[in-house]
Amino acid sequence: MHRTGGLVVDCGTRRVLADGRQLELTCLEFELIAHLAAHPDRVYTRQHLMELVWQQRPLGDMRTVDAHIARLRRKLGPGHRALIRTVRQVGYAFDPSPVTEA
Template identity: 55%
Template sequence: MTTALPAPVSATAVRRPPAPRLQLVGDRPPAVPAGGIGGGRVGYLVFLPADVDPVAVMTAHGIRPEIHPLDTRTLRAPAPAPAAPHPAPVRPDDAVRIDGARRLAEVDGRELDLTYLEFDLLAHLVAHPYTVHRRDALISDIWGYGHIGDGRTVDVHVARLRRKLGPAHRGRISTVRRVGYKYVPDHQ
């Protein structure tokens, strides 16, 4: 018994035409909303190679480009950012020391066993004494992103830090009710 084999297909017969690299959409205005007023505009962002003229591409597709030259006389320089207030000079805190290069925290000469985030939180608070830090600001500054959850994460880490600082120094991290926390170096 013999079986017929399919004829070999040439590479040119299988080749498909290249997909268009640019497709313009929205060449007509959107439908008028049910009870609304028509005439709305829709804008599209189209990326083109640097050597392609966008006006020629739009004209080739039957779209009338709207060109608005930039009037440099109406441009205004951006307003200068307000100067950050200079914090009052802070005397060094002898009890709590932070060595950022070695990621080492000491209290009264005793090295603290801190997790990565506990160290970052304590270092941040010690670097900005007397400054009230909101919980959400601490989340973005220490955790580095908008944390999904609530400020209880900060509360748990502060409670652990206070426990590790010990009874003599736990009051240095002061709670500002309904706001956040601040570090007070000379708290007794």
């Protein structure tokens, strides 16, 4: 189980709670947030995420990773979407202490 602020990622029950509200995630969205939350601050390339989460060799462009990240951020909502940090031209990282906008 990974807890960050009001976000709880429970791998045992495969649930994600944002401020007590259970999120309806697809299997891949859950695997993506669970993997990122298990390795905070580690930057993963899109290719590496395809191999680890999708369990397939990346072919062509990596827009599918970007699309899943965008949907996941929408589901996390404004209070938690900043937990997934974009590292320009590299990939993504889970940032347990994001800078919040005032």
